Amino acid sequence: MTDKGGPLIYLDNAATSFPKPPEVVEAIRAALLAPASPGRSGHAASLAAARAIHQARKNVARLFGVEDNSRLVFTANITWALNLALEGLGLKAGDHILSSSLEHNSVARPLARLAAERGVIWERVPLDGEGLSDPAEFRKLRRSTTKLVVLNQASNVTGALAPAREIKEAVGEVPLLLDTAQTAGAMDLSDLGQWADLVAFTGHKGLLGPTGTGGLWLKPGLRTRPLATGGTGSASESLIQPDFLPDALEPGTANTHGLAGLAAGAGFILETGADQIRQHELGLATAFLDGLSQIPGLTVWGPQNPARRVATISVSLAGWSCSDLSSALEQEAAILTRAGLHCAPLVHQTLGTLAAGGLTRFSFGFFNTLEEIKTALTTLDKLARRKD
Ligand SMILES: Cc1ncc(COP(=O)(O)O)c(C=O)c1O
Structure with missing residues (x-):
């Protein structure tokens, strides 16, 4: 729950998993x-x-x-x-x-x-x-x-x-x-x-x-x-x-x-079962990647093929810095993500995203739901159109 009593959408599991069982x-x-x-x-x-x-x-x-x-x-x-x-x-x-x-x-x-x-x-x-x-x-x-x-x-x-x-x-x-x-x-x-x-x-x-x-x-x-x-x-x-x-x-x-x-x-x-956990997380990632492809100005930095990835997806959105986007997601819908270089400057150097200060990262865990992914997509879509 947030301070305002609404649900928190925790999409920062690559930093640390939440909730714990x-x-x-x-x-x-x-x-x-x-x-x-x-x-x-x-x-x-x-x-x-x-x-x-x-x-x-x-x-x-x-x-x-x-x-x-x-x-x-x-x-x-x-x-x-x-x-x-x-x-x-x-x-x-x-x-x-x-x-x-x-x-x-x-x-x-x-x-x-x-x-x-x-x-x-x-x-x-x-x-x-x-x-x-x-x-x-x-x-x-x-x-x-x-x-x-x-x-x-x-x-x-x-x-x-x-x-x-x-x-x-x-x-x-x-x-x-x-x-x-x-x-x-x-x-x-x-x-x-x-x-x-x-x-x-x-x-x-x-x-x-x-x-x-x-x-x-x-x-x-x-x-x-x-x-x-x-x-x-x-x-x-x-x-x-x-x-x-x-x-x-x-x-x-x-x-x-x-x-x-x-x-x-x-x-x-x-x-x-680790396989079941992977299946659940990849299901969420696949739904998210599908939805992201419909959002104007949005770029995904990573493999599209679910077999070649885990459920961590970094994006950039035209007109937004990664930190402004992360803050707006939190303000709009209490969605927690991580913006910046993710302690991995070499990766951003390789991608060419170092100078821009990095990317906004969404990372899903076993306790995330499809509903939460849909809210993240709707919120991103709204923000993309706001700066159009
Ligand atoms: C790929 C990778 N290696 C190492 C670490 C460091 O983890 P810890 O801070 O738990 O030592 C992280 C943390 O984000 C990571 O993602």
Whole structure:
């Protein structure tokens, strides 16, 4: 509900998902009411807190189809998970890293720093004519010195899906670090354990958990250096960080409350089915794209084909800046969107929308309805005609 008592139309799920399922809210509430620090004490409440964290690990591991869930470590969000991988893999001067042209700053900034401070060579693979990542280009640009491929599985600006498995096949044994910020919970990822090398995720978007949760899964045989060391509740007699997972990469008291919520969010997805969630969201996206094609002066920046995208759609409207459009949508009909560069200046540079200050982004979630999409279309149409 808005301040004025009307319904709120939340179309900003790519930033963070809303609402959270009631199970998530309840799990966090119950964790907050428990007198416990997980894995630190032997009393029942502490053991229960550790079990809740274990449940989160098991649920997320199931979503990614990974067997050994101890190799899935929790971090504060995907930004920390990506940094843990990029900083900790021991990349050095002359090592070549390939990424797509659709990377978020959570990858672009660490890579820019590795290039500036360690002499790593970072190359971005151009998009094909339809704005999609092409496995053949990755194959072509791979060098003998390529040590890592980093891939945003779905753009948080255009919604374009990368053919991640085909890209992994194209680069062979070079490890692939996958950014699933916009895909985890929004589509079936249960084959990742078979072919991905490093999977980074965030808990508060499609996984329906709270902010402050995320993590990294590492394929057996891969190691990364911890960004920090400290207490783990294990091997406490030693001043050396334990080298077994997940403790090696999880120093300090875990975010018990957040992870209890993440366990419930991931549990909700397992019960509902990631395919069903994708079908619902793509149904909304298809209806929205159809309607947008009737609006004068409106441009969609991303693939039209639903099979090649997630339900994140960025637009520009002739005569409107992206921020004015976003504000007008909120004022007219309490529609919440996100305007600007979406922490992804490289994407806007590639699209040619950087100078204009970016785009207005609509992103749908499992709890959005067709009615809401229709209201968004009617409101956009009204605004398009107002500035005609
Ligand atoms: C593709 C992508 N990667 C990484 C991130 C960073 O997520 P977080 O802020 O949860 O670390 C985002 C957030 O919008 C994203 O869309």
